[in-house]
Amino acid sequence: MYKNFRTSQEFIDACNDLCMDGRIISLTYGGSQELNMYTIDYGDNEFILPEVNDQIIGVDWTKLPRMGVRLPEDMYMFGVSYDHTFDSAKLFGNFSNSKLSFGKQYTHVTYIFHNADFYQFGGGLTIQDSMLNIDSMFHHSNGLQDVIFKNCELTGITNVFLDSDVRHVTFDNCSEMYVRGDYKGLASMIFASHTKKLTLKNCNADFVNTIIGMFDGVDGFENLEIEILD
Numbered sequence: 001m002y003k004n005f006r007t008s009q010e011f012i013d014a015c016n017d018l019c020m021d022g023r024i025i026s027l028t029y030g031g032s033q034e035l036n037m038y039t040i041d042y043g044d045n046e047f048i049l050p051e052v053n054d055q056i057i058g059v060d061w062t063k064l065p066r067m068g069v070r071l072p073e074d075m076y077m078f079g080v081s082y083d084h085t086f087d088s089a090k091l092f093g094n095f096s097n098s099k100l101s102f103g104k105q106y107t108h109v110t111y112i113f114h115n116a117d118f119y120q121f122g123g124g125l126t127i128q129d130s131m132l133n134i135d136s137m138f139h140h141s142n143g144l145q146d147v148i149f150k151n152c153e154l155t156g157i158t159n160v161f162l163d164s165d166v167r168h169v170t171f172d173n174c175s176e177m178y179v180r181g182d183y184k185g186l187a188s189m190i191f192a193s194h195t196k197k198l199t200l201k202n203c204n205a206d207f208v209n210t211i212i213g214m215f216d217g218v219d220g221f222e223n224l225e226i227e228i229l230d
Helices: 008-020 205-213
Strands: 002-005 026-033 038-041 046-052 068-070 090-092 098-100 103-108 117-119 125-133 146-155 168-172 197-201 225-229
Touching (some): 008 038, 026 038, 197 205
Parallel strands (some): 026 068, 068 090, 098 125, 103 125, 125 146, 146 168, 197 225
Antiparallel strands (some): 002 038, 038 046
8 A cells, every 4th residue: 555645744743653553664765756746655665755846856855854764775766866865864774785876877966975874884884886976875874884876877976975984985986077177286185084994996097096196185084994805
């Protein structure tokens, strides 16, 4: 059984009712719909978000303090934007094997996990097989320490991990998309100050040079280990 909700507050109230009853602690994101409404599938414990002008619209997740969100591995949606979609959400992972793929169509994920709280991500999170603008993707997020980008084309590499709990970042077989930005000397505006390790594996040479150049003349990363692997 599923039910549609025309406003985000109606959706929030329904989710809170489920949590109050003790029936669920999380719902799984089941995609988006062009209808301007929210949907809960009570049988599969899934929810669907509205998509308006190619933007997938979230809610004020701070109003759902008891409910976690589980994301499917396949986040594939053509030509849509996830800007702020899960901002401040309580996200549940799969302990040792949490992966997301947004597909090979250029997608904005700006602030998608801004201020989000990550639980059960002991093995970290892998973003794979995607073409993404990752501006501020994990900005000010909590609980996630390891992030891997694998087989990705990336752009908008600003504020990505700033003020987050992320300590180890891996770029595996990654390259820059479109025109490269000028990130020279801007590491302190991209990575958390407590980042311990940065791994670059099988990445495009220009991409490697861009990432390394971010640390030129920057103080505060003296304890950072940078590993470059072929």
